[in-house]
Amino acid sequence: MSIQDKDHQRNQKDHYDQRFRQNIMQTTCSHIQELTTLQVADEHVCEECIKQHGTWVHLRTCQTCGVTLCCDDSPMKHMTAHYHETSHPVISSAEPGERWLWCYPDKVFAEY
Numbered sequence: 001m002s003i004q005d006k007d008h009q010r011n012q013k014d015h016y017d018q019r020f021r022q023n024i025m026q027t028t029c030s031h032i033q034e035l036t037t038l039q040v041a042d043e044h045v046c047e048e049c050i051k052q053h054g055t056w057v058h059l060r061t062c063q064t065c066g067v068t069l070c071c072d073d074s075p076m077k078h079m080t081a082h083y084h085e086t087s088h089p090v091i092s093s094a095e096p097g098e099r100w101l102w103c104y105p106d107k108v109f110a111e112y
């Protein structure tokens with residue numbers, strides 16, 4: 001990779017971070033406003049469903065600890081269970097093409 005390519009990549013990331021911050025500052029939720037970086041899914045699976053041999057519908061990523069778990073349309077609702085266990089407030093969609101955050105305690109939905 002050339003130096004120019006690397007610069008280009010970095011510029012794109014800066015631009016992306018800037019837009020992310022601008023958009024999340026417009027929310028009324030302090031939890032979302034405090035986010036500095038977006039946690040993204042390492043692997044596109046629900047870690048708990050894998051352990052329990054379950055299936056899931058959609059995936060969400062916890063913005064506090066980065067764990068990826070299944071949504072409320074899934075039989076086990078692992079992300080909501082994770083919130084009740086840990087009080088980690090904000091999740092994002094881990095679905096490709098979806099760019100939104102959800103805060104459980106404030107019930108705030110934010111696109112970025």
Ligand SMILES: [Zn+2]
Binds near residue numbers: 029030031104106107
């Ligand atoms: Zn909040």
Ligand SMILES: [Zn+2]
Binds near residue numbers: 047
């Ligand atoms: Zn699950």
Ligand SMILES: [Zn+2]
Binds near residue numbers: 062082
């Ligand atoms: Zn968490």
